[in-house]
Amino acid sequence: MSKRKPQPPPKTFSVRPKRSLRHTLPFGLLLILILAAFSFTSYESYASLYDADYVGVEVCADCHTIMYDRWKDSPHANMTHQPSPETVVGDFNDSSWMLPPEGQLLPYDDELPAMRTFTEGADFYMALRRPGTADFTSFKIAYVIGYQYRQTYLTLEEGGSLAPPPPAMVYRTARVLPLLEPPREQHPHSRRFVGANDHPQFGVEPVLCPVPHHQLRHSGP
Helix, strand or coil: CCCCCCCCCCCCCCCCCCCCHHHHHHHHHHHHHHHHHHHHHHCCCHHHHHHHHCCCHHHHHHCCHHHHHHHHCCHHHHCEECCCCCCCCCCCCCEEECCCHHHCCCCCCCCCCCEEEEEECCEEEEEEECCCCCCEEEEEEEEEECCCCEEEEEEECCCCCEECCCCCEEECCCCEECCCCCCHHHCHHHCCECCHHHCCCCCCCCCCCCCCCCCCCCCCC
16 A cells, blocks of 8 residues: 655745835835936927927928919018019119109108119118108018018017008009008008018018008099
């Protein structure tokens, strides 16, 4: 009769007590702080992304050739430009304009022009005579608005704002249309246009109209 093999003692299991919340909370907070620190070091602000990533609309032509060609020839793309021989349609070839006879009411009105336009190097200027005097004030043209039917010229003032001089509209035929709202004190040079510097490229998105609520005062069609 064979001997029975001795059986091993039964295994015993011990149940570890659950850790209380006060023991696990510090580890959770530490993990959150580590993740937050990593996210802040790898985050780049929206403003820096906006400035750094803008590459111009020309890169769109590779994938959107048809739409780019349509946009390039549209009024939206050509409405606002910096002044150049290609973008300025008014007569800035040392030209001058006299007031009409019915408007010659003050001294020098029948002797000197009310406005002169000229260029100095690559810059375009509009000089306006102060009413009743022989003194002219020159305005350097900073931007041109319009390219088909009439064109507004904006000048840069102190503080960075843009404003159109009173005789701001010039047709392709060099016809001057004064932007005046009677009485004389309500000239549009009191208007301000500050939207241009906020946009990286003209013609991509609309900006505030530079001469709102003005009435053109002229004769004929």
